[in-house]
Amino acid sequence: MTATAAATLPALDAQALRADFPALQQTVHGRPLVYLDSAASSQTPRRVLDALLGYYENDRSNVHRGVHELSQRATDKYESARIRLQRFLNASGPEEIVWTRGTTESINLVAATWGRANVRAGDDVIISAMEHHSNIVPWQVLCQEKGANLRIIPMSHAGELRLSELDRLLSGRPRIVAVTQVSNALGTVNPVREIAERAHAAGAVCLVDGAQAAPHLQVDVRALGCDFFALSGHKMCGPTGIGALYARRALLEEMPPYQTGGDMISSVRFEKTVYNELPYRFEAGTPMIAGAIAMGAAVDYLENVGMERIAAHEADLLHHGTERLCAIRGLRLIGTARDKASVLSFEVEGAHPADLGTLLDRQGIALRVGHHCAEPVMRFYGVAATTRASLAFYNTRSDLDALGAAIETAKEILA
Numbered sequence: 001m002t003a004t005a006a007a008t009l010p011a012l013d014a015q016a017l018r019a020d021f022p023a024l025q026q027t028v029h030g031r032p033l034v035y036l037d038s039a040a041s042s043q044t045p046r047r048v049l050d051a052l053l054g055y056y057e058n059d060r061s062n063v064h065r066g067v068h069e070l071s072q073r074a075t076d077k078y079e080s081a082r083i084r085l086q087r088f089l090n091a092s093g094p095e096e097i098v099w100t101r102g103t104t105e106s107i108n109l110v111a112a113t114w115g116r117a118n119v120r121a122g123d124d125v126i127i128s129a130m131e132h133h134s135n136i137v138p139w140q141v142l143c144q145e146k147g148a149n150l151r152i153i154p155m156s157h158a159g160e161l162r163l164s165e166l167d168r169l170l171s172g173r174p175r176i177v178a179v180t181q182v183s184n185a186l187g188t189v190n191p192v193r194e195i196a197e198r199a200h201a202a203g204a205v206c207l208v209d210g211a212q213a214a215p216h217l218q219v220d221v222r223a224l225g226c227d228f229f230a231l232s233g234h235k236m237c238g239p240t241g242i243g244a245l246y247a248r249r250a251l252l253e254e255m256p257p258y259q260t261g262g263d264m265i266s267s268v269r270f271e272k273t274v275y276n277e278l279p280y281r282f283e284a285g286t287p288m289i290a291g292a293i294a295m296g297a298a299v300d301y302l303e304n305v306g307m308e309r310i311a312a313h314e315a316d317l318l319h320h321g322t323e324r325l326c327a328i329r330g331l332r333l334i335g336t337a338r339d340k341a342s343v344l345s346f347e348v349e350g351a352h353p354a355d356l357g358t359l360l361d362r363q364g365i366a367l368r369v370g371h372h373c374a375e376p377v378m379r380f381y382g383v384a385a386t387t388r389a390s391l392a393f394y395n396t397r398s399d400l401d402a403l404g405a406a407i408e409t410a411k412e413i414l415a
């Protein structure tokens with residue numbers, strides 16, 4: 001979003017929204033909790049908790065199987081959540097939304113089904129230098145199995161993809177380009193629309209890892225032009241254990257099933273099984289019913305707050321946080337792309353990330369230290385780990401001021 005567009009929106013009242021999140025009301029080590037770890041997992045608003053509990057208290061039963069009232073209610077709510085997610089992503093129809101356990105399972109599903117059916121020896125699978133392990137390892141395994149080549153779009157020191165290299169990478173036998181929209185380790189927002197367009201022009205399909213995009217940016221899978229989009233509920237105010245894969249209907253129709261068993265069939269004979277229609281063909285067994293229902297509530301919640309307002313608020317926080325952190329002597333930001341979202345990764349001279357994280361925790365600041373499941377990114381910058389503050393719309397500028405002050409205190413202790 002442009003700065004002008006953001007400025008015309010009524011500002012989001014993060015302080016008021018915080019009241020919706022029970023976990024944000026606590027103190028940690030005697031200090032008010034400053035939660036800056038939403039890239040790992042966001043917090044959950046009361047409305048989502050109510051939806052989870054509501055299923056267990058009132059509608060607990062299996063879906064798609066019962067004629068009785070409870071099963072009908074559970075099925076209606078489960079399918080209604082799918083439709084809400086479809087609209088949230090602007091997919092063409094609910095059959096393009098497959099419930100999964102999260103981004104990791106969504107990508108594994110694509111690699112194991114579309115990948116096994118379409119990637120052959122000598123083909124190229126293209127990913128980028130800033131992928132999360134869950135968008136590396138499934139492709140590595142596929143390439144090993146098929147004798148295909150894993151190709152990497154390089155990045156600059158600022159943490160921007162070198163897209164000038166893409167044409168060269170696409171000049172072989174590309175089958176799929178799988179890239180993250182927002183890097184969890186650096187915060188870089190990648191131009192996935194352009195990447196999808198260029199992938200298609202070269203005859204490849206495009207998968208977008210949307211784990212860090214869906215909670216922060218307005219996502220329109222049709223406008224992006226991607227073929228697959230993977231997301232995780234627990235990063236977007238939903239429960240753990242639920243996520244989704246968006247896949248273009250035409251591709252899903254051709255893909256072999258992922259897991260097999262109950263629910264994914266329309267008829268079973270010992271001689272032959274006929275698979276169910278979309279998207280059930282990809283949802284074998286009893287699904288995460290409560291999780292999906294609560295995910296519908298999470299999507300409603302995000303839409304009520306407004307994705308454009310969320311993006312504008314977080315852009316302001318990112319700007320404020322960047323200035324505050326850069327004022328600290330010896331602090332180096334890792335990831336300085338021009339287009340960034342929600343992540344401040346850094347290292348502090350003389351402070352081991354693990355020590356820093358522990359000292360920050362003692363001051364009530366929850367953030368992440370480590371390789372963030374992106375070891376190739378760490379290797380690129382020559383560090384073993386970074387300290388990462390990650391934002392959500394319920395954060396305020398004062399959270400970032402508290403972070404800045406706590407880092408300064410930690411530095412004094414470690415000096």
Ligand code: PLP
Pocket residue numbers: 039040101102103104105132134135180182183184209211212232373
């Ligand atoms: N991709 C990105 C960019 C992520 O940040 C994450 C989680 O941090 C994942 C994939 C994996 O998500 P999940 O563990 O929810 O499957």
